[in-house]
Amino acid sequence: TQLLEQSPQFLSIQEGENLTVYCNSSSVFSSLQWYRQEPGEGPVLLVTVVTGGEVKKLKRLTFQFGDARKDSSLHITAAQPGDTGLYLCAGASIHGYTGNQFYFGTGTSLTVIP
Amino acid sequence: NAGVTQTPKFQVLKTGQSMTLQCAQDMNHEYMSWYRQDPGMGLRLIHYSVGAGITDQGEVPNGYNVSRSTTEDFPLRLLSAAPSQTSVYFCASRGGPRDNYGYTFGSGTRLTVV
Numbered sequence: 001t002q003l004l005e006q007s008p009q010f011l012s013i014q015e016g017e018n019l020t021v022y023c024n025s026s027s028v029f030s031s032l033q034w035y036r037q038e039p040g041e042g043p044v045l046l047v048t049v050v051t052g053g054e055v056k057k058l059k060r061l062t063f064q065f066g067d068a069r070k071d072s073s074l075h076i077t078a079a080q081p082g083d084t085g086l087y088l089c090a091g092a093s094i095h096g097y098t099g100n101q102f103y104f105g106t107g108t109s110l111t112v113i114p
Numbered sequence: 115n116a117g118v119t120q121t122p123k124f125q126v127l128k129t130g131q132s133m134t135l136q137c138a139q140d141m142n143h144e145y146m147s148w149y150r151q152d153p154g155m156g157l158r159l160i161h162y163s164v165g166a167g168i169t170d171q172g173e174v175p176n177g178y179n180v181s182r183s184t185t186e187d188f189p190l191r192l193l194s195a196a197p198s199q200t201s202v203y204f205c206a207s208r209g210g211p212r213d214n215y216g217y218t219f220g221s222g223t224r225l226t227v228v
Contacts, residue, residue: 009154033216042118042204042219043157088156090217101172102217104149104157 003027004091004105012111013079021074021108023089030092032065032072033102037086079112086110116140120205120220127195127227135190135223137205145208146188147172147217148180150201157204163188195227 004025013019023032031050035043047056049065049072056063060083062075072089086109090102121136139146147162159172163182177199179191188207192199202224206217 004156006156035217040221042206042221043217044219045216048216090157101147101159101162103159103173106154106156 003093003103004089006087006089006105006108008108009106010109010111012113015080015112015114016078019076019079019110021076021087021110023072023074023091023105025070025091027091027093028069030069032069032092033090034063034072034074035088035090037088037107043086043088076110079110081112081114084110084112118205118207118218118220120203120223122223123221125223125225127192127225129195129197129227131195133192133195135192135203135205135225137188137190137220138186139188139205139207139218140186141207141209141218142185143207143209143218144185145210145215146182147206147208148178148188148190149204149206150174151204151222152201160190160203192225197227199225200227201225 007022033048034046037043047063052067052069054065060077064073086107088107089105092102118139144165148160149157151157158174160178161180163169166182169180202222204219204222206219208215208217
């Protein structure tokens with residue numbers, strides 16, 4: 001069961017443009033994380049948002065958690081070639097008796113053209 | 115450098131063979147997980163552990179076994195490899211159950227079953 005859907009699946013933009021990536025679900029999550037993955041490597045954590053409506057900024061990246069804690073967005077301002085990679089969202093869902101587990105979205109592959 | 119170490123990086127198996135994917139972390143993390151990554155599917159949870167001696171199933175556990183005899187090691191065993199298990203496998207660890215703990219991922223094992 002895929003709990004999280006990301007859009008768009010692929011995105012190719014010119015350096016300097018702005019973009020937004022979306023992560024949507026019908027499930028409520030206690031928190032949501034965003035990761036970036038480069039080819040041949042594992043994902044690397046960018047941010048965790050835990051409160052509905054929360055907004056976090058990381059340099060040119062802005063992350064928002066939906067009020068109902070079912071969705072999130074990642075906005076990149078003035079994209080640079082170094083932003084190229086696969087962006088993954090991951091929602092924390094109570095799993096059995098052993099605590100939270102994170103379920104990952106389908107991913108957005110971003111290419112920034114110099 | 116501290117982190118999650120996975121071996122091997124690449125493996126080719128014949129259908130029906132068994133093997134163990136190794137995972138070790140040196141951060142004293144209690145939580146460890148195994149994910150598989152397939153194109154368009156994101157990362158799917160196979161098995162996870164919340165401490166030595168405690169394991170549980172994730173979304174796609176069939177065909178895989180795990181054990182956790184120490185905090186550091188969390189091997190994944192393929193019992194009888196099938197072509198459907200061709201994938202990239204990631205091991206990840208996190209420091210605790212709180213939502214703001216992010217995963218640290220290994221660099222992955224690319225497995226091909228022929």
